[in-house]
Amino acid sequence: MAPSVITSPPLVPPTATDKPTITKKDRGYLDTTNDRVADYAATEIRGATDILAAQATRAADAEPFGDWRDGFFARGYHVVKGAVPRARAEAYRRRMLDWFGRFPFGFDVHDRSTWVQAHLPMMMKGGVIFNYCAGHEAWAWELRSEPGVIEPFAQLWGTDELLVSFDAPNITLPGRADVPWAPWPHVDQSPTRKGLVCVQGIINLSPAGPKDGGLQLYRGSSELFEQFFAEHPPQAKPEGAPGQVDWYGFSADDVAWFEARGCTLLKIDAEPGDLIIWDSRTVHQSVLPESEQIRTILYATYAPASLATAEDLRLKRELFARFEGSTHWPHVNIWGQGKAVRDGKPCPGERDEPLEKPVLTDTVLKLAGVKPY
Numbered sequence: 249m250a251p252s253v254i255t256s257p258p259l260v261p262p263t264a265t266d267k268p269t270i271t272k273k274d275r276g277y278l279d280t281t282n283d284r285v286a287d288y289a290a291t292e293i294r295g296a297t298d299i300l301a302a303q304a305t306r307a308a309d310a311e312p313f314g315d316w317r318d319g320f321f322a323r324g325y326h327v328v329k330g331a332v333p334r335a336r337a338e339a340y341r342r343r344m345l346d347w348f349g350r351f352p353f354g355f356d357v358h359d360r361s362t363w364v365q366a367h368l369p370m371m372m373k374g375g376v377i378f379n380y381c382a383g384h385e386a387w388a389w390e391l392r393s394e395p396g397v398i399e400p401f402a403q404l405w406g407t408d409e410l411l412v413s414f415d416a417p418n419i420t421l422p423g424r425a426d427v428p429w430a431p432w433p434h435v436d437q438s439p440t441r442k443g444l445v446c447v448q449g450i451i452n453l454s455p456a457g458p459k460d461g462g463l464q465l466y467r468g469s470s471e472l473f474e475q476f477f478a479e480h481p482p483q484a485k486p487e488g489a490p491g492q493v494d495w496y497g498f499s500a501d502d503v504a505w506f507e508a509r510g511c512t513l514l515k516i517d518a519e520p521g522d523l524i525i526w527d528s529r530t531v532h533q534s535v536l537p538e539s540e541q542i543r544t545i546l547y548a549t550y551a552p553a554s555l556a557t558a559e560d561l562r563l564k565r566e567l568f569a570r571f572e573g574s575t576h577w578p579h580v581n582i583w584g585q586g587k588a589v590r591d592g593k594p595c596p597g598e599r600d601e602p603l604e605k606p607v608l609t610d611t612v613l614k615l616a617g618v619k620p621y
């Protein structure tokens with residue numbers, strides 16, 4: 249299938265004189281300085297591939313892989329145990345929390361009175377940090393370069409020539425009175441994309457047991473993705489929902505439709521160093537901690553560099569050059585997260601570069617799409 253063309257949102261970095269586009273947010277999503285994509289049908293998409301579908305067929309048929317991939321393709325998710333060795337996972341967590349403590353808003357991890365928005369960076373859903381060059385800190389790039397994280401994606405795609413998303417960390421403090429939680433079941437795949445074309449991931453750095461913050465997914469929902477949208481043409485994105493095209497939020501009625509077809513809500517348990525991966529057609533959400541555990545994760549998705557067009561690689565290099573975060577998609581939908589907005593204005597804690605810049609290793613440059621394979 250020939251890849252089609254996307255109408256890309258402009259990727260012009262905001263300047264002091266630009267007025268950020270402010271949208272009203274009442275769902276815990278983020279204001280952004282970048283343009284939104286609201287019309288799924290009008291947005292042409294690239295990145296069609298049958299690589300994973302062929303792998304899934306193999307897993308189900310005569311020649312199963314005989315490893316974790318068979319389970320992944322049967323269920324649509326998998327937890328790779330110990331993708332990052334435990335001691336290193338704990339060291340990454342410390343570096344991440346140390347970085348989190350260095351914003352200029354007066355947050356002190358030892359002082360619970362500072363665990364409120366006034367003392368914290370702007371975060372989606374109480375923890376996701378898309379801005380402040382967060383995804384380009386040295387610890388984020390070292391984590392993405394971990395061989396045990398890359399390897400499962402290389403196995404899934406059948407190549408180790410991969411790109412990675414410039415994705416966000418999530419640092420969720422427990423017990424915040426100023427962060428209400430409501431269900432936010434969604435998929436990170438445009439309703440206009442067909443089939444299994446993206447597998448997204450979480451590099452988990454803190455204990456994620458039943459009472460801890462973590463990922464919930466509707467088991468079996470990935471298989472119903474096409475049928476759902478055939479029966480329910482996609483609605484325009486509500487005001488304030490994430491601005492990129494690979495996102496669709498579901499109503500309670502929609503969730504009931506999935507439940508009526510046997511999907512059940514499952515909370516994924518994981519330990520520090522585990523990699524959680526799931527088919528991007530899976531309906532999912534995160535839940536806040538009920539325990540005292542600070543949730544610390546990095547989102548990370550890998551896909552073959554060969555699936556990216558020259559234009560997507562150009563957009564990716566632009567984001568990389570200015571340390572800007574992307575979506576969960578590594579090879580297409582290269583949509584920058586822009587700068588954080590606080591009280592309707594560019595956040596004074598924003599920055600133009602990470603506190604600790606990444607070392608530009610061969611692996612980093614190739615995963616970033618800067619250096620060709």
Ligand SMILES: O=C(O)CCC(=O)C(=O)O
Binds near residue numbers: 418436450464532534
């Ligand atoms: O944090 C999680 O477990 C999932 C978050 C999520 O769904 C997202 O960022 O798209």
Ligand SMILES: [Fe+2]
Binds near residue numbers: 434435436532
């Ligand atoms: Fe998601």
